[in-house]
Amino acid sequence: MRPMRESDLAALARLDEELFPDWAYPYFVLRQLHDLCGARMLVLDDDGDGLVGYAVAARTSDGRRGWVLALGVTRGARGCGWGRALLRACVDGLREDGAEEIRLTVEPANDSALALYRSLGFTEVERRADYYGRGADRLVLALRPTRP
Numbered sequence: 678m679r680p681m682r683e684s685d686l687a688a689l690a691r692l693d694e695e696l697f698p699d700w701a702y703p704y705f706v707l708r709q710l711h712d713l714c715g716a717r718m719l720v721l722d723d724d725g726d727g728l729v730g731y732a733v734a735a736r737t738s739d740g741r742r743g744w745v746l747a748l749g750v751t752r753g754a755r756g757c758g759w760g761r762a763l764l765r766a767c768v769d770g771l772r773e774d775g776a777e778e779i780r781l782t783v784e785p786a787n788d789s790a791l792a793l794y795r796s797l798g799f800t801e802v803e804r805r806a807d808y809y810g811r812g813a814d815r816l817v818l819a820l821r822p823t824r825p
Contacts, residue, residue, distance in 0.1 A: 678762060678781030681711060681718040685728065687729045689720065698751035700809065710735075710746070717770050720751065721759055729754040734767035736776055745781040746792075760793055768797070768820065782808060782815040794818050 681689065686707060694701040702710070711718055714735050721730035730750035736743045745767050750760045771779050781799065782789050799818040808815035 678719055678721055680716045681720045683711060685720055686711065688728045689731060692731060692751070693747075693749070695751065703707075704749070714746075717767065717774075719763055719766055721754065721763070723754070730759050730763060732763040732767050734771050734779075736771060737773055741777045743756075743767075743774070743776030743779040745779065747782070755789075760790075761797070764793065764797060765808050777810060777821065779820045780817055782817055785814055785816050789819065791816070 686704065689703075689707055690704045693707065710733055714733055717734040719733070720728050720730045723729045731747065732745065732749075733747040734745050745764065748760060748763055748767070750763070768779055776777060779799075781794065782805075783794065785804070795818075797820065799820045801816050802819045803817045804814065805817060806814050808817075
């Protein structure tokens with residue numbers, strides 16, 4: 678796991694399309710996320726064979742709330758703890774940056790993601806109909822991390 682580099686953009690765009698074919702970020706959005714999120718944009722590099730996962734975390738303008746904007750791991754790399762490691766790194770980084778609460782969204786039927794998030798202390802705060810457009814409902818989960 679490492680911070681994303683500008684040279685990773687093309688590979689990340691391909692990975693995002695593989696992970697989220699219906700909801701992949703356009704290349705230009707990934708470019709802007711890289712510019713804005715810096716060290717809070719993490720990738721899993723399979724020792725030169727390509728990217729197998731990534732996460733993006735950011736804070737709101739007042740700095741009090743953090744968001745995990747994206748988290749994904751390829752099928753072949755699932756079950757190895759990489760999603761958990763990426764999520765923990767996001768939570769730790771946002772906490773270090775001063776976030777008092779961390780939120781994320783998840784498709785209500787994504788049982789494996791929900792299990793991961795809940796195992797790390799995230800709880801449902803609301804269900805949003807049409808969050809990403811018509812028929813794209815999401816659960817909003819939140820974590821209030823403890824200070825070290």
